Amino acid sequence: MSKKNATSIKNQVAIVGVGESEIGRVPHMSGLGLNAQAAKRALDESGLKPSDIDGVLTAYSFTEPYFMLGSVLCEYLGIQPRFNASLIAGGASPAVMLKHAAEAIVSGQAETILVCAGENRATGQSRDAAVASLMAVGHPYFEQPYGTSIPGFYAMIAQRHMHVYGTTREQMAEVAVNTRAHALLHPNAHMKKPLTLEEVLAAKPIADPLGMLDCCLISDAGGAFIVTSAERAQDLKAKPIYLQGIGEFHTHEHLMCAPSLTEFGATESGRIAYAMAGLGPQDIDVAELYDCFTIVPIIELEELGFCKPGEGGAFFAEGHARIGGRLPVNTHGGMLSHAHAGAAGGLFGMVEAVRQLRGGLGERQVQGAEVALVHNEGGILSSHCTAILANAKG
Amino acid sequence: MDATPQLPKPVANADSQPYWAAARERRLLIRRCSACQQLHFMPRYLCPHCWSDQLEWVDSKGAGVVHSFTIIRRAPIATFAGNAPYVVVMVELDEGPRMITNLVGDDALQVAIGDRVSVAFEDRGDGDLLPQFQRSSA
Ligand SMILES: [Zn+2]
Numbered sequence: 001m002s003k004k005n006a007t008s009i010k011n012q013v014a015i016v017g018v019g020e021s022e023i024g025r026v027p028h029m030s031g032l033g034l035n036a037q038a039a040k041r042a043l044d045e046s047g048l049k050p051s052d053i054d055g056v057l058t059a060y061s062f063t064e065p066y067f068m069l070g071s072v073l074c075e076y077l078g079i080q081p082r083f084n085a086s087l088i089a090g091g092a093s094p095a096v097m098l099k100h101a102a103e104a105i106v107s108g109q110a111e112t113i114l115v116c117a118g119e120n121r122a123t124g125q126s127r128d129a130a131v132a133s134l135m136a137v138g139h140p141y142f143e144q145p146y147g148t149s150i151p152g153f154y155a156m157i158a159q160r161h162m163h164v165y166g167t168t169r170e171q172m173a174e175v176a177v178n179t180r181a182h183a184l185l186h187p188n189a190h191m192k193k194p195l196t197l198e199e200v201l202a203a204k205p206i207a208d209p210l211g212m213l214d215c216c217l218i219s220d221a222g223g224a225f226i227v228t229s230a231e232r233a234q235d236l237k238a239k240p241i242y243l244q245g246i247g248e249f250h251t252h253e254h255l256m257c258a259p260s261l262t263e264f265g266a267t268e269s270g271r272i273a274y275a276m277a278g279l280g281p282q283d284i285d286v287a288e289l290y291d292c293f294t295i296v297p298i299i300e301l302e303e304l305g306f307c308k309p310g311e312g313g314a315f316f317a318e319g320h321a322r323i324g325g326r327l328p329v330n331t332h333g334g335m336l337s338h339a340h341a342g343a344a345g346g347l348f349g350m351v352e353a354v355r356q357l358r359g360g361l362g363e364r365q366v367q368g369a370e371v372a373l374v375h376n377e378g379g380i381l382s383s384h385c386t387a388i389l390a391n392a393k394g
Numbered sequence: 395m396d397a398t399p400q401l402p403k404p405v406a407n408a409d410s411q412p413y414w415a416a417a418r419e420r421r422l423l424i425r426r427c428s429a430c431q432q433l434h435f436m437p438r439y440l441c442p443h444c445w446s447d448q449l450e451w452v453d454s455k456g457a458g459v460v461h462s463f464t465i466i467r468r469a470p471i472a473t474f475a476g477n478a479p480y481v482v483v484m485v486e487l488d489e490g491p492r493m494i495t496n497l498v499g500d501d502a503l504q505v506a507i508g509d510r511v512s513v514a515f516e517d518r519g520d521g522d523l524l525p526q527f528q529r530s531s532a
Contacts, residue, residue: 141410142436143494145402145524147466147474152482155464163462163507205467207482256484256494257436261462 010276011393013102014233014240017046018351021222023339024190027123031064032076034118034222034341039077042224047237048112053226055083055110057101059093059117059343063124073116083110090137090378091290092248093117094223094347095385099246101227111229117343118222137379139254151215151293153255153380155207158295160261162209164310167298169209171313173200175294176213176336178321183333185323185364190219191337214294216335216345223347225354230393241354244371245279245388247272255380265384266303266375273373273386274305277394281305284388285369286356287327288349290377291334297321300375301329304386328366331356346376350387357391400473403518409437412451417523420515422454424491435491456513457530458487463497463505481505485527499528 019041021034029037035058043050058073066072070086083104089096094117101113138148161167177197183189195213203211233240249265249272252258274280281304289297289304298312306327307315315321321329332338332352335345353372355361374387406414416423426433429446440447463483469475481497483505497505498514510530515523 139436139494141405141407145404145518146482146494146496147401147469147471147477147480148482148494149466149468149470151468152464152466152470156462156482156484159464159507160462207467208465210464254436254494256492261484 009102009106009246010244011242012230013105013227014230014242015225015354015389016228016233016236016238016240017042017226018354019045019224020188020348020351021118023188023219023221025122026120026220029120029220031061031118031120031124032073034120034220035073035116036077038118038222038224039114039116042226045238046226048226050079052112053079053114054081055101055104055113056081057097057113057115058086060086060088061119062342063119063121081110083113089383091292091343091346092376092378092383092385093343094350095374095376095387096248098227098243098350098387099248099385102243102246105227105229111232113227114224115227116224117347119342119344120220121341122218122220139256143254143256149207151210152207154293154295155210156255157261157381158209161295161299164262166310167313169201170197171317172214172294172298173197174316175291175297176200178316179291179330179334179336182323182331182364183337186332186338189333189338190217191333210293216292216340219339219341221339221341221344223344223351225350239358239391241357241389241391242393243387244390244394245273245277246386247276248385250383253379253382264299264303264381266300266377266386269384269386270304273388277388279371279388283371284327284373286331286353286366286372287329288353288372288374289329290346290375291330291336296377297329304373304375323364323366331364331366349374349376353389357389401518402473403522404524409439413437417515417525418521420523422456422513422525423451424454424487424489426450426452433489433491435493454487454489458485458511460505460507460509460511461486461492462507465503479503483527485511496526497528498526501529
């Protein structure tokens with residue numbers, strides 16, 4: 001059954017517009033305003049009109065007190081769609097929304113879908129509130145009474161990876177250095193100063209082995225992309241970027257129930273996406289990997305088949321993830337240096353993949369990029385979705 | 395251990411009431427499925443392995459090994475700030491299930507993966523006890 005669904009999506013939809021809002025500390029805009037700005041920029045790029053949008057998907061917001069965020073956003077944008085939902089899979093939401101959008105378009109429920117997410121997470125709430133709301137990811141009865149934190153859960157994963165594979169603190173720090181070098185090439189990235197390995201290692205400790213600079217940013221930011229049928233995409237303003245494969249996999253929510261601390265769902269979500277695309281890791285030119293903490297893209301590189309288990313740290317340390325390297329990773333700066341604002345964090349990986357595949361990014365351009373992989377994960381490496389995009393039908 | 399009433403107290407619901415009641419008697423309970431005999435930690439209505447609703451509570455020996463850990467340097471909320479640095483561990487019980495807990499005791503910060511640990515109960519006020527772990531004396 002899944003095989004039939006899988007082949008039915010390939011080459012059938014395209015992303016025809018991407019947008020990002022002002023990023024960083026943006027106190028003059030509301031969370032919904034950031035979403036709207038990103039949506040407007042994505043729509044302008046595609047050349048479509050607001051009335052062409054007949055489906056809207058969004059995720060969640062920690063900063064604004066809305067329950068039905070999907071219809072709230074449509075109301076704010078003045079859109080009355082025939083397909084709408086707010087989808088909550090944590091950081092995995094953007095790629096999962098792309099999958100739902102593609103399925104809706106292929107099955108005729110909508111033709112052109114706006115996927116949008118963002119929050120004023122830096123200025124729309126106090127820093128204490130931001131940190132406290134992140135603690136709510138721990139199980140309320142069996143984890144939170146122990147003072148658990150999101151960095152703490154990822155730190156336990158990092159500690160286990162170090163124990164099993166010999167991954168080092170320095171290798172994790174190299175992930176932050178790598179992503180910052182790329183952010184400096186991006187005109188809209190939150191972080192604009194160079195970063196050295198020594199600075200990452202000397203940063204304020206948060207949860208051993210993770211320091212402050214191993215943790216993603218807290219930004220005000222909104223991101224958006226427009227998905228439409230491959231047919232409709234042909235005569236639009238922007239070069240269409242085709243969805244060739246997509247897969248999701250979910251293994252747990254709370255870390256205490258994770259089947260393993262070294263094997264997660266990215267292997268399976270990647271396997272499904274590769275199978276649909278008829279491609280493998282060797283065919284990927286650029287990868288935008290979820291990087292809420294430095295250990296995460298190391299694990300994703302391994303699970304998605306770009307290196308063997310235990311070799312992800314060395315991959316970063318040896319420079320293979322740099323633009324110009326074997327597989328450039330997080331060419332926009334990732335959530336560690338470009339932006340992180342709720343579900344918008346992983347959505348910017350999608351935005352960057354589309355831009356890389358269109359080409360023309362100057363110094364930031366991965367030369368000859370034709371196929372990109374985007375991986376989003378949510379929870380504590382709980383929910384995974386892998387998307388493979390290409391600048392031509394496969 | 396001293397009472398630390400400012401820290402969160404256990405919250406029982408219909409799934410977990412026997413677990414927390416046993417904790418007040420310094421007993422650590424885990425769930426066993428009567429159909430497939432598998433054990434699990436987080437209590438629920440049915441067995442996550444076979445969906446049988448025939449479950450029983452069994453006493454854990456309260457011994458296990460540190461599967462992983464972190465030392466929290468920056469507490470997530472103010473109520474834990476006075477405790478930092480403190481140790482959060484994933485303990486694999488000898489019976490198999492894993493749980494998240496704190497490592498307590500004077501030598502907690504010297505924690506390493508593979509350390510043998512045993513259950514200790516922390517007073518959270520009004521007779522509420524929270525299962526915690528400490529390094530086992532060799
Ligand atoms: Zn069972």
